[in-house]
Amino acid sequence: MYYNSNNDSHSQEPWDRPIETTGRSLDNEYVPDEPGHSGKKKGRGGKTVALCLVCALVGGLVGGVGATAATGGLSGGTTTIYEGERAPTVVNVAQVNGKTLLTGPEIYASFVGSTVGITTEVVTTNSWGQPVSAAAAGSGFVITNDGYILTNYHVIDGAQSIKVAFVDGTTYDAVLVGGEEENDIAVLKIDATGLTPVIIGDSDNIKVGEQVVAIGNPLGELTYSMTQGIISAKDRSITMQNGEVMNMLQTDTAINSGNSGGPLFDMYGQVIGITSAKLSSSSSTSEATIEGLGFAIPINDIKDMVQDIIAHGYVTGKAYMGITVTTVPESDAQRYGMSQGALVKSVDESSCAAKAGLQKGDIITAIDGTTVLSSAELVEAKKEYKAGDTATLEVDRSGEKLTLTLTFDEDTPERRAAQEAAQEEEAQQEQQQSQQGSSDFFWPFGGLSPWFY
Missing domain, CATH: 2.30.42.10 (PDZ domain)
Incomplete structure (x- = not known):
């Protein structure tokens, strides 16, 4: 469930009903301060900006088929996605309540253990018909204590194998629960319990000029790095490298190859976006010379999709x-x-x-x-x-x-x-x-x- 410490004073909204799954339940008790999206998406103002964007992913991936459910053999139990208050590593639980501003070091200490490095292997065929193995690296973050991880779809697109690594050196084989290519999100599952999930925030409430921080794995080698910046703009309609048009948060927070799929935090310690791409003067990430133009998927745009993927393996009703x-x-x-x-x-x-x-x-x-x-x-x-x-x-x-x-x-x-x-x-x-x-x-x-x- 999405958890908010203030939910006792609010009534349940239609989007908050429980979603039943086989062998586990996903209770949604998150109640936003203001009504969220319902029915058809509202139109977004402004023109679509056609930019040369490169996905913040290390290595080259090839297009794969649509993601499908693959959860067989993993441990069951109750799946819970939290929002609101939780006990962090360093900060007192009373401080992580969506109302108390935190420092960069406090956010890092609290959530670096919730951020993961993702490596994938892709097998393709060269022009001579021979199999060729390629690797790619990205980031992700834990959204439940029983091993569900959120990342970008392009991080795992076409992958034959997926591995997840934590800051303490622990690694897991991961399976793809499902993905949503048009919105560039994917949910992975590892066989683990007792993990520390991030806290899901409200991207609608973030304001231009507010500070944000990102944790990820730039270049696939500088693991668990934190960068800081501000929200430069909201509701940017951006044409991605694959031709998809997406609504994005714009930030000057440094986003580089390997950051794809990582969390973007507000200064209350809540995830308000998924780092995804940066503006480049070249289609190659290795030749990107334009700085200070990064983009993240607003978390509010994909909350319901994540619940659907966990419950069904894909986004229903599309x-x-x-x-x-x-x-x-x-x-x-x-x-x-x-x-x-x-x-x-x-x-x-x-x-x-x-x-x-x-x-x-x-x-x-x-x-x-x-x-x-x-x-x-x-x-x-x-x-x-x-x-x-x-x-x-x-x-x-x-x-x-x-x-x-x-x-x-x-x-x-x-x-x-x-x-x-x-x-x-x-x-x-x-x-x-x-x-x-x-x-x-x-x-x-x-x-x-x-x-x-």
């Missing part, structure tokens, strides 16, 4: 269309006489998109009246919906303007894996057709990667 799309740039739209928007590369025949009448080659130009000029804009618009919601799509089909009504499916790991397999098979077929000099589908944007929806 909208799924069953298509792959890519952007039709304005220049190419003018050149080929096409509409600008999200061009459909493939359609899952069993999906809601197929039932609505979407076809390969259609260009989605709007959803419920909101203009869609790119794949990124479509994925952002889709985040406002849940499984079962209905939306109206405006589509250009070879110059004919159509209006289609779609009821979203639920995005499950099984659906995503099946679509990825189908897309890979289609890509192989297109490659064969290209080599044979024929194709049944005109595709002028060969270098652009499709997006799954």
Whole structure:
């Protein structure tokens, strides 16, 4: 449960109901001072900032399939995620109550034992068909006393093995409980009890100019380092290296390779963000020259997702269309006489998109009246919906303007894996057709990667 020492004076809100899991319970007693998010996400002001961002991860990882539940064989018991007051290592319990400001040394002494280093092994195939092993390193932090750990999805993406290390030298093999690629979070599980979890804070309450500290493993070698800075801005819509658009906290706290997945604390000793990326003048972390521009995922944006992942292995209720799309740039739209928007590369025949009448080659130009000029804009618009919601799509089909009504499916790991397999098979077929000099589908944007929806 999220724990708050003041919860006796508040009533339970709808999002605070217990979530039952097999062999364990996850009681949520966290009651925020102000109502949190409910239903569809509220729109965020300002324009999306397209920046060259590099994930703060040591080593190179390749794309993997969607994360799925993998908790078999681990110890059961009661899973509790705490928020509010707890007994720290150095600071008196009365001080860690969300109301007493702490010093940097106090925060470090209290929570360095809750921060972990994560190393992964990824096996890929080189151009000669030979298996090649690569390693990557990142950070994470303990969120329950029985071994659940939160980190970034890109830290464990494609990993064949995951190891977790604590500041006292103790190491564990970890399994992936589940992940959420679009929001760059993943939950790991180690077979351990009696751990000291962090305290989950309220990122909505943090103000620009307030001091924050990060603990992590920069470069994968300078383990358990703490850096300090301020919140530079909130609600930054940032285009990540993989093309995903995310809401971020901006900070001048030093974030470097290996910091990915680590905690960002306010000066009350509460985690208000997950350090994820930094601005770079290069796509390589080793050549990053711009300093003072780091980004963290607001903890409020992913609290409910973490509960879902622990309970089900994935985030439930997410909208799924069953298509792959890519952007039709304005220049190419003018050149080929096409509409600008999200061009459909493939359609899952069993999906809601197929039932609505979407076809390969259609260009989605709007959803419920909101203009869609790119794949990124479509994925952002889709985040406002849940499984079962209905939306109206405006589509250009070879110059004919159509209006289609779609009821979203639920995005499950099984659906995503099946679509990825189908897309890979289609890509192989297109490659064969290209080599044979024929194709049944005109595709002028060969270098652009499709997006799954």
